[in-house]
Amino acid sequence: MKSIIVFTVFLAVSLIYFLLLDVGLMKMQGLSLFFHR
C-alpha cells in the first residue's frame, strides 16, 4: 500500500514536471498548449 502511495506521489510530481516542460517549450515556439480549434 505504501509503495502505491509513493508511486502515485512520484507520478504526480513527474506529470507536473512534464506539463511545465510542455508549456515552456511550446511557449518558446510561440504556441499555446491547449485551447486550439
Added chain:
Amino acid sequence: MKFSKKITLTFFIILFLVLASPIILNITSKSSVFSLQPLSIVLAEEVKQDAAAAPAEETAVKEDKAKPAYPPAPKLKESDYPKVKGFNGRIVIWLAAQLHLWFAAFVLAVPIFVLIIEGIGVATKDERYDKMAYEFIKISLTAYSITAVFGGLLAFSLIVFYPDFLKYMANIFGSTMLAYAFLFFAESASLYIYYYGWNWLKHGFKKWVHLTIGLILNAVGTTLMFLANAWVTFMMSPGGVDAAGVFQGNDWAVIHNFLWNPINLHRFVANVAYGGSVVGAYAAYRFLSAQTRDEKAHYDWMGYTANFIAIAALLPLPFAGYWLTAEIYAYSQQMGITLMGGVFAWLFIIQAVLIGALFLSANYYLWCGMGRSEGAVRYNKYIKYIAFVIIACFLVWFTPHTLVMTQAELKALGGPYHKYLGPLGIMPAKNTAVNIMILFTFLSFLLYRRANKVATVSWAKYGNIAQTAIFAGAIINIVFLGVYYGYFTNTVLKVGSSVPQVASTLSVIIFCIIIDVLMFKGAKDVAPLKWGNVPDRSQYALFLLAVSFTWLMGLMGYIRSGIRQHWHVYAIMRDNSADAFTPTIGYSAQIVSIGVIIFMAIVIFIFWLNQISSKKA
C-alpha cells in the same frame, strides 16, 4: 628541466604555432589567408597603387574595380562534361564520395572515443582501458590511409568528370580547400604521434602530453569535417553568393550557410555511432575467431564497449536528424517535400526498417549480454515485455502513409489510405513510436547495468519507484502530445509538439541515470562478471549493427544529395550532364548496396590485417 620535457614542450609550441598561424595571420595581416583573392583582384589592387602615382589613369582603374571580382556560376551544356569510355561519371563520383565518407566517418569518430576511453583508463588506473583504446586506434590507423586513397580518387574523379563545377567551387572555396589540405598534415602528424607514441608517452607527465595530442587530433579532425561540410551544404543551401552565383567575397558567409550547423551536429553524432558499430564488428570478428578463453573475454568486453558507444550516440541521433530535416524544410519547402513527401519518401520507409533493425539488434545484444551475470535472472522476465513494446513501435515507425497499389486494390480499400493503418503513417505517430522505442532501449541498458549489482542504499526501493514513475509520466506525456497535437490540431502545432516529446525522452534519460548512479554507489556485485560467456549469435547482432549503419548512411546520404535534383548548387548552378535526373529507388538502392559490399570487403581486409599484425611466428 629534463631534456625529454624540453623537446616535448618545444614540439608543442611549434604545433601550436602551426595550428594557430591562420588565426594569427588573420589578425595581423589585412590580406588574410582565409580570404584568398583571385588573381584579377590582386592585379586590380596593383593597378590601384599605380593609379595613386598616376591620377590620370584613375577613371580606368575605377572601371576595373567596378567589374565583378568573381565569376558567376557557369551555364553548362551537355558537351561540357567530359566522357571517359567505359565509365559513368555519376556512378564513379557517387561510389568514390560514399566510400570516402564511410571511411572518413570511421577515422574521425574512433579518436573521439579512444581519447575518452584512454581518459577513463587514466582516471581508474585500469590498464585494460588503455589496451583497448590502443587496439581501437590501431584499426583506425589502417583505415586512415584508405580514407585518403578514396579522397584522392574523389578529387581526381571530379577533375575528370565535372571540371567546370569543381572550378566554380574552387573559386569560392579556394581558401578553405587550401586550409583543408594544410590541416590534413596536422591531422596526420597528430595521429601518427598519438599512435606511435602510445608506449613512449605512457606514464606520468608524458601521459598528459599524450592525452593532449589526442585532443589536438580530435580538434583538427572535427575542423576538417566542418570544412568539408561547408562545401556539401553550400551545394544544398548556398549562402554568400548572389542569384547568379557570384561570390560576394565573404568566406564565413559561404561556410556558415543555412544547413551547415545542422549537418555538423548530425554528422558528428552519427560518426560516433558509426565508429562504435564498426569497431564492434571488429570485436565480434575477433571474438568468433578467438582461440583462448582470455581472448574471448577481452573481445567480448571490447564488443560490449563498442556497442555501448554506438547506442549512446544512436539515442540522440534521431533528434539531430529531425532538426536537420526541419531546417531543410525551413530553407526550401520544395526541397523538404521532395525529401519526405515525394519519391524519396519511400526510401524513408527503408530507413525506418534499418533503424528498427539497429534498435532491435542493439537490444538483442544487451539481452544476450545479460548471460555474463548470475544476477540477471532477476530481470530476464522483463525482456519479453520490452521486446513487445519495441516491436510494436517498430511496426508503427515503418508504416507508410500511402501504399503502392493497383487500381483494383485501391478500389477495394476505398482510397489511398488504410482505415486503421493510415493514421499511423504520419509523423506524430512515428515521433511517438521512436521516442518510446528510445525509452525502452534505455530501459534495456538500465537493466543490463544493474544485472550484476545489488543496491545497498536504504532508499533503493523508493529509487526504483521514482524511476518507474518518471518512465510512466514521460510515456503518458509523449502519447498525449503525439495523439492530441497529431490528430486534433494543425500542422504548426504537430511539428511544435515534437520538441517537448524529445525533451521528455531526454529528461527520463538524465533523471534516471542520476538516480541510478546514486542508488548503485557502493553496490555489491552478485558474482564476478563472466566476460566471454555470451552466445556466438550475439556477435552477429554486432555485425548486423555495422552493416545496417553502413547501408543507412549510404541511402540517407543519397537522399540528402538527391534532393538537389538537377542542380549542382541548388537554384544557382544547374547540372546539365546526361545524368542530371533522379534515378529510380531500386537503381539507387543497388548502387548503394554495391558500395556497402565494397566497403565491407575492405573493412574485413583491415580486420584481417590487424589480426595478422598481432600474430607471432
